[in-house]
Amino acid sequence: MSRTVAFIGAGNMARSIISGLVASGYPAAQIIAANPSQGKLDALASEFGVQTTNDNLAACEQAEVIVLGVKPQLMAQVCAPIAELDLSGKLALSIAAGVTCDSLQSYLGSDVALVRTMPNTPSLLGLGLTGLYAPAGVSQVDRDFATELMAAVGETLWLEQEAQIDQVIACAGSSPAYFFLFMEAMEQAAEKMGVTQADARLMIQQAALGAAEMVKHNPQLSLAELRAQVTSKGGTTAKAIETFEQQGLRNSVADAMNAAVERAQQMAKEF
Numbered sequence: 001m002s003r004t005v006a007f008i009g010a011g012n013m014a015r016s017i018i019s020g021l022v023a024s025g026y027p028a029a030q031i032i033a034a035n036p037s038q039g040k041l042d043a044l045a046s047e048f049g050v051q052t053t054n055d056n057l058a059a060c061e062q063a064e065v066i067v068l069g070v071k072p073q074l075m076a077q078v079c080a081p082i083a084e085l086d087l088s089g090k091l092a093l094s095i096a097a098g099v100t101c102d103s104l105q106s107y108l109g110s111d112v113a114l115v116r117t118m119p120n121t122p123s124l125l126g127l128g129l130t131g132l133y134a135p136a137g138v139s140q141v142d143r144d145f146a147t148e149l150m151a152a153v154g155e156t157l158w159l160e161q162e163a164q165i166d167q168v169i170a171c172a173g174s175s176p177a178y179f180f181l182f183m184e185a186m187e188q189a190a191e192k193m194g195v196t197q198a199d200a201r202l203m204i205q206q207a208a209l210g211a212a213e214m215v216k217h218n219p220q221l222s223l224a225e226l227r228a229q230v231t232s233k234g235g236t237t238a239k240a241i242e243t244f245e246q247q248g249l250r251n252s253v254a255d256a257m258n259a260a261v262e263r264a265q266q267m268a269k270e271f
């Protein structure tokens with residue numbers, strides 16, 4: 001049976017998960033979205049038929065699972081009143097970057113079982129990826145429920161060490177934005193060539209979708225082999241790739257991913 005899930009903070013990421021969950025058949029009546037702004041709640045209620053409230057505590061009392069979906073800097077202040085409730089038997093699932101299990105446990109107290117996750121916004125379409133980590137002592141039933149919940153919106157990856165959550169941030173949590181940036185840069189370059197914005201967007205969208213599907217459907221081929229299939233000797237792609245390599249694309253990507261990890265580590269000290 002589905003457990004009642006309260007989303008505390010119903011912003012971009014929570015909305016993506018809610019949308020994916022409802023699309024996968026999770027009963028909307030067992031999802032509660034709690035957020036201060038009425039506009040977001042009204043949109044969630046009309047789009048997905050979920051319950052809504054601006055009372056975090058009422059939502060947490062009603063729910064068996066509490067998804068903490070607020071910004072990391074608000075986590076301590078949002079958890080303080082929740083910790084006053086009887087949380088025994090409840091599962092808290094955090095989606096926040098840079099807030100450790102130790103911090104979460106200190107904010108919520110020891111009665112609650114904790115799973116720390118790192119999802120991403122493609123969950124909206126059921127195409128997400130969520131990294132999950134739970135401290136020792138969290139029951140298999142709770143681990144299985146967390147897996148079931150996040151598997152409804154995409155792939156799941158259990159992690160042995162909490163520090164691996166920061167790797168998931170760099171590779172999957174933050175990375176949809178890297179691809180959007182790349183596509184944005186391509187769109188701008190295409191427009192400078194005289195392509196209309198609509199045509200540029202369509203071409204880039206199809207190339208990105210097709211490339212991702214080719215990766216998915218050809219696990220036997222390395223990414224370098226897939227690239228080689230497009231790259232005719234002495235041809236156009238070779239020139240484009242040579243330009244990326246000469247301008248240090250690989251270093252830029254590595255620096256960016258390391259910067260994401262470092263920021264997550266820094267946030268873990270702040271929040």
Ligand SMILES: NC(=O)C1=CN([C@@H]2O[C@H](COP(=O)(O)OP(=O)(O)OC[C@H]3O[C@@H](n4cnc5c(N)ncnc54)[C@H](O)[C@@H]3O)[C@@H](O)[C@H]2O)C=CC1
Nearest residue numbers: 009010011012013035069070071072095096097119120173
């Ligand atoms: N956006 C993304 O791609 C991802 C975000 N995350 C994590 O998800 C969390 C939320 O991020 P976003 O959804 O991007 O931010 P957001 O700003 O869109 O959502 C946060 C929501 O919390 C609400 N809120 C503020 N104060 C509150 C309170 N006292 N009680 C209840 N709700 C309150 C805000 O009104 C807002 O709707 C962050 O901790 C972030 O690290 C994790 C993975 C990916």
Ligand SMILES: O=C(O)[C@@H]1CCC=N1
Nearest residue numbers: 096097169173174175
């Ligand atoms: O930018 C952030 O901090 C959050 C975590 C991963 C994606 N968005």
